[in-house]
Amino acid sequence: MRPLLALFAEGYRNVAECLPQLQKRLNIADADAQTLLPSGKQTILSNRAHWARAYMAKADLLKSEGRNHHVVTEKGHALLAEHPNRIDNTILQQSEAFQNWKTAEQVRLNTIPQEARPQNNTVDTPEDRISEAYSEIESALSSEVIDAVLSLSPARFEKLVVDLLLAMGYGGGILERGYQTQVSADGGIDGIINEDELGLDAVYIQAKRYARDNKVGRPALNAFVGSLTGEGATKGVFVTTSDFSREATSYVDRVQHRIVLINGERLARLMIKHEVGVRARKTYVLRSVDDDYFSDES
Numbered sequence: 001m002r003p004l005l006a007l008f009a010e011g012y013r014n015v016a017e018c019l020p021q022l023q024k025r026l027n028i029a030d031a032d033a034q035t036l037l038p039s040g041k042q043t044i045l046s047n048r049a050h051w052a053r054a055y056m057a058k059a060d061l062l063k064s065e066g067r068n069h070h071v072v073t074e075k076g077h078a079l080l081a082e083h084p085n086r087i088d089n090t091i092l093q094q095s096e097a098f099q100n101w102k103t104a105e106q107v108r109l110n111t112i113p114q115e116a117r118p119q120n121n122t123v124d125t126p127e128d129r130i131s132e133a134y135s136e137i138e139s140a141l142s143s144e145v146i147d148a149v150l151s152l153s154p155a156r157f158e159k160l161v162v163d164l165l166l167a168m169g170y171g172g173g174i175l176e177r178g179y180q181t182q183v184s185a186d187g188g189i190d191g192i193i194n195e196d197e198l199g200l201d202a203v204y205i206q207a208k209r210y211a212r213d214n215k216v217g218r219p220a221l222n223a224f225v226g227s228l229t230g231e232g233a234t235k236g237v238f239v240t241t242s243d244f245s246r247e248a249t250s251y252v253d254r255v256q257h258r259i260v261l262i263n264g265e266r267l268a269r270l271m272i273k274h275e276v277g278v279r280a281r282k283t284y285v286l287r288s289v290d291d292d293y294f295s296d297e298s
Contacts, residue, residue, distance in 0.1 A: 001052045002087040005061060005076055014068040015049045022049060039282050054140040055089065059098035064143075067151030105135050127286070142268035145277060149241055149267070150209065155180070157209040160277065161239045162191040164267075167274040170203055171195055188227030204233045210242040212264065218247040221259075228257050236260070239267055 003025045007018040023033045023045065033045050053070065056062050061076035072080075075095075083091060092098045149157060162178045170193045171177030177194040191205035206224045208216055221238065228236050236259045238244075238252075243263040252259045262270070271277050 001056055002080070002083065002085070004049055004052050005056060005072060005080060005087060008062060008070055009072045009077060009080060014070060015046070015053055016068075019046060019049060041281065051140070054143065055092060055098070057143060058101045059092040059095040064147050064150075067147050101139070105139050130284070130286070138272060141272060141278070142265065145268040145271055146212070146241055146264050148277065150211070152209065154209050157241075158190040158205075158207045161205055161207040162193065164270060164274065164276045165193050165203065165205070165237065167276050168270065188223055189231065202233065202235070204228055204231060204236045206236065206238045208238075208240040210240050212242050215243050215245045216240045216248055217245045218251045221248045221251050224259070225255055225257055234258060237262065240264065241267065
């Protein structure tokens, strides 16, 4: 982790740019640097470097300033000075942000109340370990998905949201029932999904591609409600790559319109679940004995 963080501090933008220098600084032979994972699709060096970047981002040592452009935070620079030889998970565990991320993933993974969990968060069965690893991979992927989404133009982002809602089954999943409005005269509506063939029932969409720290406030929601009223619509979906302020969320709960708010985290999870902008890289199948087959009863 430390040599990678140091390279980012020197101005390297992404992991791919860092790999040659990382190989030199870790004294990795060329043959070893080309060793592939069992999947045969990525080198071990690249895989470990990407995970190191993901972990350090969760600990607020790195932040993204665009697609595939990562910069070191003040906290990251301080940690480099504080630990001149090594940075690893033990050090990251001292970060409140990293601890919160790990805890949130474990709580999301199953329904055991957080206060009822063992203090060491022991995972007992192989299935539990697989589930925990899967959740961690998906969480890291969520951050990459949002980085990719932020690199899109506003118009392309609006189309992505329409594609996602169609993939989720709105409009019966029929492409012709979803369309993006004209950018120049959208009246505050970025897209429409017709839920029936005649267009008698529709879902209106507003999509805001905002930076992570730029929350959507009540004025934007108020304008969206006004647009729905002007269209005689009752249902709307407001999607953002960032999040919603408390005032915005509270306001939506009080209006008569049925409005669903989707923030950046939920957007990424939905894109992963419905495979919009992502694709399966490898599939694992868990098998168990078929008790019916071995039953004595015919």
